[in-house]
Amino acid sequence: MSVTLILGQMLWADTTQPPRPGWGLAVEGDRVVATGPHADLRARFPTATVVEATDCVITPAFVNAHHHMYGVLAHGIPLEAAPAGFWPFLEEFWWPRVEDRLTHELIAAAADWACLEMVRSGITTFYDCLEAPYAIPGALEVEATVVHRWGLRGVLSFEATERVSAENGDLGLRENADFIAACRARGGLISGLMCFHTTFTCSTDFIRRAFALATERGVKVHMHLSEGTYEPEHCQARFGVRPVVYYDRLGVLGPHVLASQCVQMDAGEIAILAQRGVHVSHQPLSNCEVGGGFAPVPEM
Structure with a gap:
């Protein structure tokens, strides 16, 4: 050679x-x-x-630990007014105007542009989280085709959620499971992992199934965690505890978990994450855009 x-x-x-x-x-x-x-x-x-x-x-290339490649399609969408907070951002903008409109064609175009931006920025390895409830099955394979063409190392996942329906949530979990198997069969620089959204769009049984599927396949699990005040307030009202305590009581936390955002965390939750060896990625620019706050990185 x-x-x-x-x-x-x-x-x-x-x-x-x-x-x-x-x-x-x-x-x-x-x-x-x-x-x-x-x-x-x-x-x-x-x-x-x-x-x-x-x-x-x-120098060694950079790693992007959290990407939504389809997010480039949100650039320039006109708004009558800025969302009033994190929940309005999701309910009035991100879900109806971006994620729910994604098709295979749009996913491919967004991935192509995002890969170009990464290559120009010196990024050669990245993790991507795709939520496109009306574009499954097959959405991850569309992304993979583009990423392979660019020669990047990509860990790709579908953000499974029951916000549309329980049936759609099952499709999302299956999208991840099938993609993990396909990547292992063909080898190369692209792999998959299991992913679900949050405690406020996924039931307890659904979350348990996501972790069970990951354990069966020997892969990590990703979820968004306390990106704003909404999820801690939701968990406190519904379960009587904050999100990290809720997950810990389910017995699912460990080094196999990648939790992103982790903005609204208290000292007890930080201690649990450290004790369980959970991996954390934080996104300061995104958190500022949606008004979530700042992750307590020094404390973590």
């Missing part, structure tokens, strides 16, 4: 160490097989193809 040398102005592969001026790397297939000074790499791989990138700094 042929080797390609990428010779940068400097290589900064470890942020605990200073950059290394005059260093580059050697790539063979899909692997970095060597790093070192330009002269050493040229001597070691005399027949290699050389990419002169001496005006660039070579």
Whole structure:
């Protein structure tokens, strides 16, 4: 297999160490097989193809831990007035004007644009959460086709929810399960995981089934968690506890869980997340846009 040398102005592969001026790397297939000074790499791989990138700094690529690729379609939708809060944002804008209108064609177009933005931003690995209740089955395969063409490493999921109907929720869980199996069968850079929305759009039985399906398949589970004040208030009123306590009582929390947002968290919930080893991703720009607040990252 042929080797390609990428010779940068400097290589900064470890942020605990200073950059290394005059260093580059050697790539063979899909692997970095060597790093070192330009002269050493040229001597070691005399027949290699050389990419002169001496005006660039070579660093590991970025990872986007939470994406909604279809969200690019929301850009520029005119509004009579800004949503008054998180719930109006969902009920009056995000659900009826974006997610409920998605088709396979729109999903493909959005994924194409989102992949372009990621490549231009230096992102090569990402997790995406798609909710398109009227575009299943087959929506994840549409996304996967586009992501594969761009050569990105993508973890794709469908955000299953019962907000449309219980039957539609089942379709969402099946969308994830089938996609996980398909990805494993064909291999490559694209994989799936199990995903459901939140406690206020999914019943307890539904949430348990999502975790059971994930356990059977050995994959992680993603959910949005306390993106604004609405979910904690909902859980307190319906279950008598805050969301993290609710999940903990279900016995579903652990290192296999990726919880996004995590804005409206109290000290007890943060302690539970840490104790159970739950992974958290936070989205400050998104949280500001919907008025959810700021995730307590220093405390976490």
